Amino acid sequence: MPETAKKRPEFRNLNVFSDLPTYRWPLAALVSGMHRISGLLIFLLLPFIIWMFDTSVSSELSFNRFTSVFSEGAGFVPGWFIKLVVLALIWAYLQHFIAGVRHIYFDITHMTTKSRGRRTAAATLILAFGLTAILGAKLFGLY
Incomplete structure (x- = not known):
């Protein structure tokens, strides 16, 4: 008798604590979820974004204060932590923008297939993380 394939689990009502840790997200679903997280x-x-913009363009004195925050910190918050928050913002913007373009592309063309969704999701992740790494290196003074 031929061996039967292992039955894959069905997830109908997901329990956050027991099902989600073992649930395998398809790449397209992961990118879609990251699009929501980055928007949030x-x-x-x-x-913080408004403060950074306002401080950086108000005057030369405020711009100097703005740049010193990244090295010296602000109040009890050290400069390296502010750089990490800005790095998270860089990632969030790039991820949200690139994934948004991907979603708009699929909405306009209606050329959605499983393989195309997987390829564009992979491209979205590679672009977002790659550009974040390049800009993060600049932020932390590596070049």
């Missing part, structure tokens, strides 16, 4: 991160850090 941008929204939550919007006051």
